[in-house]
Amino acid sequence: MREQASRVRPTDPALAVEDVACRFGRVLALDGVSLEVRPGEVMALLGDSGCGKSTLLRIVAGLERPTRGRVLLDGHLVAGPGVAVPPEARGVGLMFQDYALFPHLTVAENIRFGLAGRPPAAREAADSLLDQVGLSARADSYPQTLSGGEQQRVALVRALAPGPRLLLLDEPFSNLDRRMRDRVREDTVALLRRTGTTALLVTHDPEEALAVASRIALMRRGRLVQVGTGEALYRRPASLFAARFLADAVEIPARVASGRAETPLGPVAAPGFAEGAAVRVCLRPEAVGVGPRGRGRDAQVLRRVFVGSATLLLLRVPGLAQPLRARISGTESCGPGDAVGLTLLEQAVLVLAEEDEGSSLEELQTEARPAARRSSH
Amino acid sequence: MLTDHAPPRPLSYAAPALPRLSPTPGLWRGPLPWALAAGAVALLVLAPLAALGLEALQGSSGLWPHLFAYVLPQAILDTGLLLAGVGLLVVAIGTGAAWLVAAYEFPGRRLLDWALLLPLAVPTYIVAYAYLDLLHPVGPVQSAIRALLGVAHPRDLMLPDVRSLPGCILLLGFVLYPYVYLPARALFLMQSANLVEAGRSLGLAPAAVFRRVALPLARPAIALGTSLALLEALNDIGAAEFLGVRTLTVSIYATWVNRSDLPGAAAIALVMLVFVLALMAVERAARRRRGYAGAAQRPRRMSRQHLTGAPALLALGLGTLPVAVGFLAPAAYLAVEALHRVRFAGVSPTILREALNTLLYSGIATLLATGLGLVVAAGPRLFSDRGAWRIALVRCATLGYAMPGAILAIGLMPPLAGLDAALDGASRALTGAGLGLVGLGTGVALVYAYVVRFLAVTVGTSEAGLARVPRSLGDAGRVLGRGAAATLAQIHLPLTWPAVLGGALLVFVDCVKELPATLLLRPLNVETLATHLYGEAARGTYEDGAVAALLIVAVGLAPVAVLLRMSTPKA
Numbered sequence: 001m002r003e004q005a006s007r008v009r010p011t012d013p014a015l016a017v018e019d020v021a022c023r024f025g026r027v028l029a030l031d032g033v034s035l036e037v038r039p040g041e042v043m044a045l046l047g048d049s050g051c052g053k054s055t056l057l058r059i060v061a062g063l064e065r066p067t068r069g070r071v072l073l074d075g076h077l078v079a080g081p082g083v084a085v086p087p088e089a090r091g092v093g094l095m096f097q098d099y100a101l102f103p104h105l106t107v108a109e110n111i112r113f114g115l116a117g118r119p120p121a122a123r124e125a126a127d128s129l130l131d132q133v134g135l136s137a138r139a140d141s142y143p144q145t146l147s148g149g150e151q152q153r154v155a156l157v158r159a160l161a162p163g164p165r166l167l168l169l170d171e172p173f174s175n176l177d178r179r180m181r182d183r184v185r186e187d188t189v190a191l192l193r194r195t196g197t198t199a200l201l202v203t204h205d206p207e208e209a210l211a212v213a214s215r216i217a218l219m220r221r222g223r224l225v226q227v228g229t230g231e232a233l234y235r236r237p238a239s240l241f242a243a244r245f246l247a248d249a250v251e252i253p254a255r256v257a258s259g260r261a262e263t264p265l266g267p268v269a270a271p272g273f274a275e276g277a278a279v280r281v282c283l284r285p286e287a288v289g290v291g292p293r294g295r296g297r298d299a300q301v302l303r304r305v306f307v308g309s310a311t312l313l314l315l316r317v318p319g320l321a322q323p324l325r326a327r328i329s330g331t332e333s334c335g336p337g338d339a340v341g342l343t344l345l346e347q348a349v350l351v352l353a354e355e356d357e358g359s360s361l362e363e364l365q366t367e368a369r370p371a372a373r374r375s376s377h
Numbered sequence: 378m379l380t381d382h383a384p385p386r387p388l389s390y391a392a393p394a395l396p397r398l399s400p401t402p403g404l405w406r407g408p409l410p411w412a413l414a415a416g417a418v419a420l421l422v423l424a425p426l427a428a429l430g431l432e433a434l435q436g437s438s439g440l441w442p443h444l445f446a447y448v449l450p451q452a453i454l455d456t457g458l459l460l461a462g463v464g465l466l467v468v469a470i471g472t473g474a475a476w477l478v479a480a481y482e483f484p485g486r487r488l489l490d491w492a493l494l495l496p497l498a499v500p501t502y503i504v505a506y507a508y509l510d511l512l513h514p515v516g517p518v519q520s521a522i523r524a525l526l527g528v529a530h531p532r533d534l535m536l537p538d539v540r541s542l543p544g545c546i547l548l549l550g551f552v553l554y555p556y557v558y559l560p561a562r563a564l565f566l567m568q569s570a571n572l573v574e575a576g577r578s579l580g581l582a583p584a585a586v587f588r589r590v591a592l593p594l595a596r597p598a599i600a601l602g603t604s605l606a607l608l609e610a611l612n613d614i615g616a617a618e619f620l621g622v623r624t625l626t627v628s629i630y631a632t633w634v635n636r637s638d639l640p641g642a643a644a645i646a647l648v649m650l651v652f653v654l655a656l657m658a659v660e661r662a663a664r665r666r667r668g669y670a671g672a673a674q675r676p677r678r679m680s681r682q683h684l685t686g687a688p689a690l691l692a693l694g695l696g697t698l699p700v701a702v703g704f705l706a707p708a709a710y711l712a713v714e715a716l717h718r719v720r721f722a723g724v725s726p727t728i729l730r731e732a733l734n735t736l737l738y739s740g741i742a743t744l745l746a747t748g749l750g751l752v753v754a755a756g757p758r759l760f761s762d763r764g765a766w767r768i769a770l771v772r773c774a775t776l777g778y779a780m781p782g783a784i785l786a787i788g789l790m791p792p793l794a795g796l797d798a799a800l801d802g803a804s805r806a807l808t809g810a811g812l813g814l815v816g817l818g819t820g821v822a823l824v825y826a827y828v829v830r831f832l833a834v835t836v837g838t839s840e841a842g843l844a845r846v847p848r849s850l851g852d853a854g855r856v857l858g859r860g861a862a863a864t865l866a867q868i869h870l871p872l873t874w875p876a877v878l879g880g881a882l883l884v885f886v887d888c889v890k891e892l893p894a895t896l897l898l899r900p901l902n903v904e905t906l907a908t909h910l911y912g913e914a915a916r917g918t919y920e921d922g923a924v925a926a927l928l929i930v931a932v933g934l935a936p937v938a939v940l941l942r943m944s945t946p947k948a
Contacts, residue, residue, distance in 0.1 A: 063852050087855040094856040100849035104871045114857035162858065 012075035014039045014166050014198040015060060020069030021222075022055055029055040030066070031222040037166070042192055042199045044213035046206060046245070052222040053202045057168050060200065061094045062087035074165055093164030097171040099155035101143035107154050108139040114162040126161035133157055133191070149180050156188060160195060167192070169201040173208060185211060206246045210234070218242055240280055240352040249282040250324050253354065261351055264319030265297050265344055270351045278354035285312060287348035288326035290334075295341035299324070301334050317342065411756040411861075412770070418749055419773035422829050425788025426780070429650070432643035432791050444644055452628040452645065456652065458542060459549070459617070459624060460607050466550025467606045470699050471557025472599055476587055477696050479565035480573075482681040483689040489696040494559065494940060496552040496703030498933030500890040502615020502907070503926045504552045505545070506914045507707035509619055510714075512539040545620040549610050551703040556609065557602035559940060564598040565591060574680075583682060600663030604656045611652060612781040614893040619914050625649040626893060629783045633897065639790060646784040653779050708930055714923035728909070728921050732928060735905040738820055738895075739888035742827035747881040749774075749828065750835025754843055755865050771836065778833035782894030785826050789898065793822050818900050826894040831887050835880040842876025843869055879939045886936050889929055 013036040022030040030052045037043045045053040058064040060071055062078065062085060070080035073092065078085040093114075101110050111130060115122050130136050133153040143151055152172065159167055172188065173181045189212055192199050203209050209216045210230040218225040218233060226238045237243035240251075254261040256273040263281050270279055289296070290313060302323050303314040311330040314323040326342070334340055478490045496504075512518050514531040528534045538544065576590040577583075617624040625645055633642040684692055753774045757767050777785065793816035804812040816822050846869055854864035870877070892907045899908060906925040913922035 058852075061852070061856055063855065086860065087852070088858045088860055090856075092856060094853070096849040096853060098847060098849055100847065100853040102850060102853070102868060113854075116858060158857070 012072075013037060014041075014074060015200065016070075016072040016075075017056065017060065018070045018072070020056070020059060020066045020071065022052070022059060022064060023067045029222055030059070032069070033219075033222070033224050034069075035217055035224060035227065037198060037200055039198055040196055041214045042189065042201065042212060044209035044216045045200060045202045045219060046209040046216050047204065047219035049204055051219045053219050054170055056219075057094070057170055057200065057202050060166070061092050061168055062090050063094075091162075091165045093159035093162065093167040095155050095159040095167065095169045095172050097174060099143075099151045099175070101151060101155060101158070103142065103144055106140050106142055107135065107146070110143065110154060111158045111161050114158065118162070122162070125163075126157070129157045129160060129195075130154075133187075148176055149184055152176060152184055153187075156191065160191070160197065165198065167197050167199040169199060171202055171204070174203075174205075181208075182211075188212075210246075218245060235348075237350065237352065240282070240355050243282050243350050243352055247284055249284045249350070250320075250322055252281040252283070252320065254279055254281050264317055265324075265342060268344065268349050268351060269346060273351070273353070279351050280354055282350040282352060283324060283344070284348065284350075285325045285327040287345050287350075288315075288324060289343040289345055290315075290326045290328055290332070291341045291343060293339045293341050296343035297341065299340055299342045301336055301338045301340060304335055306330070313340075315340070315342065411752070412767075414749075415753050415756055415767075415770040415774060418753055418832070419770050421825070422774055422777050422832065424792055425785050425829065426650075426776075427788075428791045429643050429646055429784065429788035432640055432787070433647045435640055440640055440644055444641065448628055448632070448641075448645065449648060451623050452625045453648065455542060455617075455622050456611070456624045456649075459546060459622060460610060460652070462543070462546035463549045463553060463610045464603055464607055466546060467554040467557045468599060468603055470550060470554035471559075471602060471606075472561050472592070472595070474554070474696060474699055475558050475561035475565055475595075476591065477692055479562055480583065480587070480591075480682060481684050481692055483684040483692045485693045485696070486681075489693070489700070490562075491937070492700045492704075493696065494555050494937045495700055495705075495708075495934070497555040497937055497940070498930050499552050499704055499707055500615070500892065500907070500929060500933070501549055501552060501609065501613040502619070502892055502911060502914070503711070503929060504548050504703070504707050505616035505619045506910060506922065506926060507710045508539055508544075508548055509914070510919070511706065511710050540619075540621045542620075542622050545616055545622045548620070549613065549616060551699055553606040553609055554699060554703070556606035557599055560598035560602045561595050564595045597663045601660055604660035604663075607656055608653070608779060608781065611649065611656075612783070612893060614783065614896065615911055615914065618911075625652070626781060626783045629787060630893065630896065633787065639787070642787045646787045649781065649784055653781065653784070657779055708927075711923050711927040711930060714919075715927040718921060718924055722920075724924070725921055727904075728906075728924050728928075731904050731906050731909050731925065734903055735889055735907070738823050738827065738899075738905065739885050742824045742831070742888050743881050743885040745824065746828045746832050746835045746884045747877060750832055750837075750880060751839045751865075751870075751877060753832070754836045754839035755869065771840075775833035775836050777829035778831070780830065782826065782830060782891055783897065785830055786894045786897035789822055789826055790817070793817050793825070817898070820900050820903065823895060823898045823900075826898050827884075827888045827891065830891065830894060831884040834883050834887065835877075838876050838880025838883070839873065842873030842880075845876075846872050879936075882939055883936045886933050889932050 015035070015037040017033055017035040020030055020033045021028065033052070033056060035043075035056075045056060047053045055064060059066050059079065060073075065084055066079055071078050073090060077083050078090055102113065105113065107130070108127075111126050112123060115126060127136070127139075130139060133156070135150060135153055135157070138146060138150065138154075143154060146154065152175070156172070159169075173185055176184055185208065201209075201212060203212075213230060215228060216230050216233050217227045220241055226233060226242050228236075233242060234246050237246060243249060252263045252265075254263055254268075254270075256270045256275060256277045256279055258275070259270060259273075260267040261270040261273075261279050261281055262268075265283075268281050270277075273279060297317065299315040299317045301313055302316050305312040305314065310327050313326045313328055313334070315326060317324050324342070328334075474489075474493050478486055478493065510516050514536075519531065519534075519536055522536070523529070523531070523534055526534065539548070572590055572594065573586055576586040581589060611624075612626065613624070614626045614630055616622075617627050618630075625648060629642045629645045629649070632638050632645060753771055757771065780788075794814075797812075797814045797816045797818070800815050801812045804810060816825075850868050850872075851864055854868040855861070859867060889905075890907065892911060895905055895908055896911060899905065904912070906929050910922050910925045910929070913920060913925075
């Protein structure tokens with residue numbers, strides 16, 4: 001049997017979650033989640049608050065018990081029917097959203113907390129880690145006296161010090177202001193790479209997931225929606241939900257007729273859909289090409305928005321209720337009122353099945369939330 | 378930042394060997410030991426209640442008619458009137474005083490703010506003991522009134538006797554109002570600031586703001602405080618006995634001590650339990666509507682209205698009255714009497730022995746209650762799956778606080794007597810020598826009663842302390858390799874010891890003050906300070922009583938400071 005293997009085999013995933021469900025009273029927080037994290041990779045669990053991603057993290061850490069399913073670490077069964085290895089025996093690190101630094105212990109004591117019973121070399125290694133994040137000088141300070149960024153680094157080092165087989169990170173950057181976050185995020189990823197740590201990171205922020213993780217597992221209402229590289233999720237979302245979660249798009253409802261979906265911007269290839277299927281054609285800014293009038297469909301510039309790295313055009317297209325957005329390099333001279341020609345870049349256009357029971361409004365609202373949270377920082 | 382500080386050198390970090398994963402569920406590292414411990418505590422708490430029911434059922438069939446004919450009508454009437462009167466009085470004094478110090482600024486307010494808590498240090502039987510003498514026809518107050526009016530003889534001016542139901546209500550009201558004052562003050566200070574100001578800005582006069590905004594907001598807190606005060610009034614045995622009021626508690630004591638009728642006492646205790654349940658039902662109903670009390674997001678202090686001149690004097694006078702009646706007068710009386718006694722006879726060895734007894738029993742009970750309270754409170758914090766049964770266990774363990782000492786004592790006697798007999802018999806059979814009364818004869822019973830009665834205090838303070846430790850800290854301890862017990866010891870305890878110590882102090886003082894349970898369960902010929910005072914007052918002798926009472930009041934002052942700190946919201 002796999003879980004009785006005494007050694008870690010190279011074929012074993014660092015973490016395997018098999019059909020895990022978790023129920024709190026009447027709430028089904030997780031509903032049959034299966035997931036594998038490969039040794040050395042950084043995976044992101046992405047989803048809205050309340051989608052079950054933090055619960056999954058706590059189950060892997062051993063802080064919650066699944067009501068169904070199994071959890072294996074390096075091929076060892078740690079949670080399943082009749083088995084519940086307590087968190088202290090799992091060799092898993094966890095970095096908390098609020099950092100959870102012990103206020104009655106100094107930075108050094110916090111970092112050594114997880115090293116009880118380890119050889120002195122482990123202590124030196126931990127001290128070296130502290131040095132690497134530039135905090136040796138603060139070793140005897142108490143956590144409350146550190147800045148938010150410093151606390152974040154101490155929490156990271158504390159979680160890494162015992163050399164966990166898997167590091168779990170629960171929204172590790174959400175308590176930092178935006179200016180600082182990108183920097184800390186890069187540093188964290190660099191440290192994870194250098195230490196060769198396998199990590200599972202929970203976030204509600206698609207940008208963060210794309211920036212940090214080699215693979216992303218997108219969750220919704222206790223279920224896994226899609227697992228893949230960030231690029232795969234972005235370019236080939238498996239569902240309308242996934243497409244909306246990763247980026248904003250203008251959606252055009254359409255019906256499939258002989259393998260094509262008709263839109264005010266012309267027909268779009270819709271392979272794999274049944275005849276008459278209700279779909280949504282999703283147009284992100286990069287799917288819309290802008291040229292001189294006469295090339296492609298006619299459109300009128302409503303507004304020109306400078307966002308720094310690019311310039312966005314808001315365009316009115318005859319037959320389309322909402323304005324379309326397109327990204328231009330910024331050297332073009334067109335402004336409000338100008339007439340332009342639009343072309344669709346077929347490989348960037350997404351055609352996705354309409355989601356049932358008119359849930360689109362609710363999805364739009366849930367999608368709007370992470371964006372709103374980001375802007376509030 | 379990190380990359381600036383860390384030179385691009387190879388990582389000297391080598392992961393230590395991973396701990397061996399054990400696939401065993403880890404039965405004894407999990408929640409089972411806690412469940413067993415909490416279950417045992419809950420059983421210990423519930424045992425006296427169950428025994429009480431059994432004992433009452435065992436009485437002769439003629440028991441209830443007799444009780445209903447001769448004992449219960451008077452006892453129920455007196456208890457009901459007493460509770461109603463004391464309830465009205467504590468609500469009026471407690472809420473009024475709390476509003477006075479929360480809404481107005483006047484000279485002496487800061488002093489009154491905490492001085493209003495002082496009567497908490499005076500147990501009901503001590504205030505009665507003091508006023509019995511103070512208001513005696515030949516005592517200082519009546520003598521002064523006669524001197525003022527030029528009356529020569531007590532017979533020529535009959536003042537109302539304090540030894541009456543109204544007298545008892547007045548005295549209890551003036552020492553028990555802090556139970557209402559404390560939560561009402563905290564609520565006025567903390568929660569209603571914005572709403573009160575909104576009321577004012579909408580054109581309400583200060584009095585109308587109090588009646589229409591602050592009072593409804595504070596109603597749950599007032600109800601809670603009132604129920605606690607009334608439980609104290611129900612528990613009282615000394616004041617009622619000294620002042621000649623035949624309450625249920627007095628009847629229980631008389632039935633047991635004078636007539637050795639345990640089933641009769643148990644039956645009266647059951648009736649008393651009905652009163653307790655009614656009080657708890659009222660309190661629960663008030664708590665259920667607590668939701669709107671927490672509406673204000675960020676507590677902000679209410680700006681006080683400044684008073685000057687006559688209104689300021691009036692406020693000061695009104696605020697000083699409860700302190701003077703409930704604390705200053707009795708404490709001064711006791712101090713003077715105690716001084717006389719010590720000057721006259723020195724500190725008697727009896728008092729020292731009794732102080733030591735008090736310290737011993739209260740100390741042991743405090744240690745036990747603190748330890749058990751911490752264990753019971755820690756369970757739901759340490760283990761993640763928050764089953765309803767766990768909450769139920771904690772609630773069971775804290776039921777004792779609602780049980781007046783007399784009920785508890787009567788309920789404890791049968792099981793402990795049975796246990797004593799069984800142990801004695803077993804010892805005789807095994808060794809030929811009897812053990813005597815291990816439970817009732819040694820103070821085990823007394824400590825048991827103290828722990829059951831005051832466990833709710835330590836559970837409550839421990840819970841409050843633990844609740845301030847973020848859940849993630851405990852989780853971090855577990856993930857970093859500590860078991861549940863080690864996490865409790867290394868993370869939670871260092872962060873909660875002030876709360877735990879505060880709880881221990883409250884329990885210690887409660888044990889020192891507790892009279893009915895001590896009276897009924899102390900080993901033969903063992904006296905504590907409280908029972909000494911009761912004995913002297915009951916006999917009408919005034920020897921070391923004042924010294925004992927003064928010692929109890931002095932000890933009782935300690936938690937006033939703690940309570941004040943715990944109930945003052947951080948600005």
